[in-house]
Amino acid sequence: MKLVVHVKLLPTPAQATALEATLRACNEAATHASAVAFAKGLKNRNGLQKEVYADLKEAFGLSAQPAVRVVKKVVDAYATLKVNLQAGNLGPATSRRYRRAVGSPVVFRPEAAQPFDDRCLSWQYDARTVSVWTVDGRMKGIRYTGSPDQLKTLVTYRKGESDLVCRDGKWFLIATCEIPDPQMYEPMDWVGVDRGIVNLATTSDGTNYQGRRLSRYRRWQAHKRTELQKKNTRSTRRRLARRACKEQRHATHVNHRISKEIVSIAQRTGRGIAVEELGGIRERVRLRRDQRGSFSSWPFHQLGQHLTYKARRAGVPFLEVDAAYTSQRCPRCGHTERANRPDRDHFRCRRCGLAGPADVVAGVNVRDRARSAWAFVTMPVPPPVQPEREMRPVTVLS
Numbered sequence: 001m002k003l004v005v006h007v008k009l010l011p012t013p014a015q016a017t018a019l020e021a022t023l024r025a026c027n028e029a030a031t032h033a034s035a036v037a038f039a040k041g042l043k044n045r046n047g048l049q050k051e052v053y054a055d056l057k058e059a060f061g062l063s064a065q066p067a068v069r070v071v072k073k074v075v076d077a078y079a080t081l082k083v084n085l086q087a088g089n090l091g092p093a094t095s096r097r098y099r100r101a102v103g104s105p106v107v108f109r110p111e112a113a114q115p116f117d118d119r120c121l122s123w124q125y126d127a128r129t130v131s132v133w134t135v136d137g138r139m140k141g142i143r144y145t146g147s148p149d150q151l152k153t154l155v156t157y158r159k160g161e162s163d164l165v166c167r168d169g170k171w172f173l174i175a176t177c178e179i180p181d182p183q184m185y186e187p188m189d190w191v192g193v194d195r196g197i198v199n200l201a202t203t204s205d206g207t208n209y210q211g212r213r214l215s216r217y218r219r220w221q222a223h224k225r226t227e228l229q230k231k232n233t234r235s236t237r238r239r240l241a242r243r244a245c246k247e248q249r250h251a252t253h254v255n256h257r258i259s260k261e262i263v264s265i266a267q268r269t270g271r272g273i274a275v276e277e278l279g280g281i282r283e284r285v286r287l288r289r290d291q292r293g294s295f296s297s298w299p300f301h302q303l304g305q306h307l308t309y310k311a312r313r314a315g316v317p318f319l320e321v322d323a324a325y326t327s328q329r330c331p332r333c334g335h336t337e338r339a340n341r342p343d344r345d346h347f348r349c350r351r352c353g354l355a356g357p358a359d360v361v362a363g364v365n366v367r368d369r370a371r372s373a374w375a376f377v378t379m380p381v382p383p384p385v386q387p388e389r390e391m392r393p394v395t396v397l398s
Contacts, residue, residue: 001178001179001181001309001312001313002176002177002178002179003153003157003176003177003179003309003313004174004175004176004177005146005150005153005154005158005174005175005177006146006150006172006173006174007144007145007146007150007151007154007172007173007175008144008145008146008170008171008172009130009142009143009144009171009172009173010142010143010144010145011142011143011171015139015142016171018134018135018136018139019132019134019139019164019166019171020166021134021135021136022114022132022133022134022135022136022164023110023111023112023114023164023166024110024111025060025061025062025135026060026062026066026069026070026114027108027109027110027111027112027114028060028110029056029059029060029062029067029070030070030073030074030077030108030112031105031107031108032052032055032056032059032060033048033052033056033070033071033074034074034077034078034105034106034107034108035105036048036051036052037074037075037078037105038104038105038106039105043075043078043079043082044075045071045072045075048071048074048075049068049071052071053067053068053071056070056071061135062135063133065117065119065120065133066116066120066133069114069115069116069117069120070114072115073108073114073115074106077106077108078106081101081106084101085098085101085102111166113163113164113165113174114163114164115161115162115163115164116132116133116161116162116163116164117160117161120132120133121133121162121164121173123154123158125154125155127141128143128144128145128151129141129142129143129144130142130144130173132164144173153177153179154175154177156177157177157178157179158175158176158177159176159177159178160176160178161176162174162175162176167245168241168242179313181312181315182313182314182315183315184315184316184317185270185315185316185317186317187270187271187272187316187317187374188269188270188271189269189270189271189272189367189371190204190271190272190273190274190319190367190370190371190374191203191204191205191262191265191266191269191271191272191273191274191367192204192274192275192362192363192364192365192366192367192368192369192370193262193273193274193275193276193307193363193366194276194326194327194359194360194362194363194366195275195276195278195300195303195304196211196300196359197211197215197298198210198211198212198215198344199211199359200214200254200255200258200299200303201258201262201303202357202359202360202362202363203262203265203363204360204363204364204366204367205265205363206357206360207265208357208359208360209258214250214251214254217247217250218247218251221243221246221247224243225240225243228240228243251299251302252299252302254299255299255302255303255306256306258303258306259303259306259307259310260306260310262307263307263310263311263314263316264314266311266316267314267315267316271316272311272316272317272318272319272370272374273307273311273316273317273318273319274318274319274320274321274366274367274369274370275304275307275318275319275320275321275366276320276321276322276323276326276362276366277320277321277322277323278300278301278304278323304320317374319370319373319374321366321369321370321373322369326362326365326366326369327341327347327358327359327361327362327365328340328341329365330349330351330352330354330361331354331361331364331365331368332349332352332354333349333351333352333354335349335350335351335352337350341358344358345357345358345359346358347361
């Protein structure tokens with residue numbers, strides 16, 4: 001499996017200036033190559049490279065390998081755009097967003113990330129320094145730091161490209177690591193996980209991870225943004241820029257913590273993890289105006305991604321099951337009815353009288369569906385039955 005490791009660079013002022021100039025030059029070159037690709041319809045790497053390679057080296061001061069990486073970056077951007085258009089992520093073909101995306105070339109921000117391969121960037125693990133190509137020449141001895149676990153993963157499994165990123169005046173390298181998949185064990189049972197807005201995750205064991213603190217934090221952040229936007233001064237704009245990604249980082253931290261605990265419990269007890277398949281739920285559900293903000297900021301997809309890769313890294317079996325009626329079905333008698341859930345927090349079966357927390361009941365239903373799905377997947381396939389041959393009479397000649 002592939003993971004990325006973020007390490008923080010500690011450049012000197014002169015090194016930071018060279019890195020900034022390099023990012024700007026590479027992104028200006030990428031914007032130029034993107035305009036050529038859009039005008040001439042060149043979306044393949046070889047054709048675009050033949051068209052713009054000389055210009056990138058002469059006009060933007062790029063060396064041979066950085067120019068090749070810029071072309072690859074442009075081709076990947078158009079491939080990503082094509083996939084998003086086909087998946088409908090930009091709306092229908094008649095929407096304004098769709099027409100704007102296909103009607104103009106892709107533009108790269110001056111501070112956008114730039115990929116470097118091993119010819120442009122080398123790592124000195126013992127000294128904890130990197131050597132990076134810049135427009136001012138090869139910049140050696142740039143120090144980096146990170147957590148002990150990140151540094152160990154970097155030394156052992158790093159392979160492929162590394163992205164140079166500047167975020168809020170700080171420099172980072174995002175390195176790709178290929179970690180071998182551990183052997184997945186046969187689960188003794190399953191931990192069903194129900195994801196929600198009020199309760200971010202509820203397991204079939206009854207463990208509840210509430211989202212009340214995260215919702216309160218989001219409301220506080222929205223209130224502070226409103227206050228700063230009303231003042232509209234240079235100072236408040238700087239503060240808004242510093243706070244831009246703070247809320248997102250906090251939500252990511254919460255999802256990491258929840259997913260890590262669920263995976264560790266499943267691994268310790270020899271069970272697998274089962275979650276609901278919630279793809280496309282934003283398009284299927286219609287909400288009141290006062291609910292749209294909390295629903296659009298619901299981080300269920302990120303929590304599912306964290307559970308997926310952490311379970312895979314730990315060798316824990318992971319399944320996604322059908323989410324239909326998991327909160328309305330009785331796990332004891334199977335009776336399914338909307339009236340079984342009279343309110344958001346409680347479940348009470350109208351047939352057999354089973355009662356309990358609604359999210360725990362949904363987690364139990366997810367667990368039961370995972371049991372059935374795993375039994376069906378691992379069911380041994382019987383050998384095909386050979387048809388009996390028809391016995392024909394044999395004539396014996398005397």
